[in-house]
Amino acid sequence: xxxxxxxxxxxxxxxxxxxxxxxxxxxxxxxxxxxxxxxxxxxxxxxxxxxxxxxxxxxxxxxxxxxxxxxxxxxxxxxxxxxxxxxxxxxxxxxxxxxxxxxxxxxxxxxxxxxxxxxxxxxxxxxxxxxxxxxxxxxxxxxxxxxxxxxxxxxxxxxxxxxxxxxxxxxxxxxxxxxxxxxxxxxxxxxxxxxxxxxxxxxxxxxxxxxxxxxxxxxxxxxxxxxxxxxxxxxxxxxxxxxxxxxxxxxxxxxxxxxxxxxxxxxxxxxxxxxxxxxxxxxxxxxxxxxxxxxxxxxxxxxxxxxxxxxxxxxxxxxxxxxxxxxxxxxxxxxxxxxxxxxxxxxxxxxxxxxxxxxxxxxx
Numbered sequence: 168x169x170x171x172x173x174x175x176x177x178x179x180x181x182x183x184x185x186x187x188x189x190x191x192x193x194x195x196x197x198x199x200x201x202x203x204x205x206x207x208x209x210x211x212x213x214x215x216x217x218x219x220x221x222x223x224x225x226x227x228x229x230x231x232x233x234x235x236x237x238x239x240x241x242x243x244x245x246x247x248x249x250x251x252x253x254x255x256x257x258x259x260x261x262x263x264x265x266x267x268x269x270x271x272x273x274x275x276x277x278x279x280x281x282x283x284x285x286x287x288x289x290x291x292x293x294x295x296x297x298x299x300x301x302x303x304x305x306x307x308x309x310x311x312x313x314x315x316x317x318x319x320x321x322x323x324x325x326x327x328x329x330x331x332x333x334x335x336x337x338x339x340x341x342x343x344x345x346x347x348x349x350x351x352x353x354x355x356x357x358x359x360x361x362x363x364x365x366x367x368x369x370x371x372x373x374x375x376x377x378x379x380x381x382x383x384x385x386x387x388x389x390x391x392x393x394x395x396x397x398x399x400x401x402x403x404x405x406x407x408x409x410x411x412x413x414x415x416x417x418x419x420x421x422x423x424x425x426x427x428x429x430x431x432x433x434x435x436x437x438x439x440x441x442x443x444x445x446x447x448x449x450x451x452x453x454x455x456x457x458x459x460x461x462x463x464x465x466x467x468x469x470x471x472x473x474x475x476x477x478x479x480x481x482x483x484x485x486x487x488x489x490x491x492x493x494x495x496x497x498x499x500x501x502x503x504x505x506x507x508x509x510x511x512x513x514x515x516x517x518x519x520x521x522x523x524x525x526x527x528x529x530x531x
Contacts, residue, residue: 257452264501264518266448267460270334270441271498271521277434278326281407282319284430288416308465309494309525314413322414324477324523328465328495329410330403330438331520335462335499337398337442338449398442400435404428407435461500461520463493469524473500473516477523494525 310328313321408423417423427435449458463474469491477497500520505513 256455258448260503260517263445263448263453263458266441266445267499267501267518270438270445273434273438273441274327274330274334274498277330277407277431277438278323280430280434281326281411281427282323284426285322285411285414285416286319309529310465310523311413313528314410315415317414317416321528322410324495324497324528325410325413326407327497328462329406331462331496331499333403333406334438334442334445335460338446338460398439400432400439403435403438404432407431455505457504458517459502459504461502461516462496463520463522465493465495467493469493469522473502473519475519475521476527477521478527492525494523494528497521497523 310321310325314325404424404427407427408420411417411423411426412420417426445460461473469476474493498521500516501518503515503517505515
């Protein structure tokens with residue numbers, strides 16, 4: 168009986184322990200539910216935070232992209248405006264003249280090469296010799312008359328004169344660009360308004376004055392913003408072919424075109440490159456003054472202040488009365504123009520044009 172009572176007490180104790188264990192398990196389960204709920208809340212909050220951060224990153228990336236695009240635009244504008252803001256030329260006058268001399272050398276070489284090939288041709292349609300009549304000078308230029316008489320030296324001069332005229336037109340910046348031609352009157356007004364003068368305050372003792380040509384600054388911006396196609400060699404090829412046709416040695420224009428392409432195309436392309444270089448120099452790189460190429464019109468009077476006679480030195484006296492007329496230009500020159508506030512525009516010849524005179528070619 169005693170053992171049975173002890174066993175009964177043990178059973179009661181076990182039952183009490185089971186109840187405690189059950190309550191403990193229940194508390195654990197409740198805690199697990201609470202933790203799962205908290206985890207769910209944390210997960211939702213974390214996902215919302217991740218989504219907000221992702222949206223923020225996208226917004227920042229978009230702003231960065233816009234900022235970079237704006238920076239690129241502003242940098243391009245600043246680069247273009249630099250020519251307007253800067254008062255220092257990027258190229259010296261000596262460097263400009265070096266490019267022009269290369270141009271003249273190319274022009275001469277093309278004229279000589281074409282004339283040498285022309286001399287090898289058998290004339291199939293020779294125009295009869297023409298007497299050089301001074302009365303006919305107004306209608307037929309002297310060099311053309313001589314070329315029709317198959318004078319090879321005159322043909323060289325005529326080819327040079329043709330190329331000189333063409334490169335001056337191509338580097339003018341206005342004549343051969345339709346987009347710029349409509350702005351020429353604006354340029355002329357600005358050009359007449361003179362220049363600003365800047366006195367650096369950092370060195371008051373030196374009192375250095377530096378010119379800023381308004382017209383040149385505006386021209387540089389215009390050149391940079393208006394897209395243009397480069398000059399094409401076909402125009403020069405056609406002009407030279409027309410000169411060769413004056414000799415009467417070709418049965419068709421196509422024949423003279425083929426000769427020019429075969430002999431002078433490489434040289435013409437070199438002239439085109441030099442022309443583009445000079446145009447950029449005149450329009451953008453030199454902004455303290457207006458610089459341009461010079462070529463003389465046949466028939467005009469010789470002016471020793473801006474021209475050099477091909478057949479005479481600088482100290483050779485001209486014909487009394489100054490009535491010598493130009494037959495053609497053999498080398499382009501360079502002119503410079505500047506003005507200050509309230510001043511008349513000042514012209515300066517940096518490189519004289521080289522010309523041949525009618526009296527020299529007719530008498531040779």
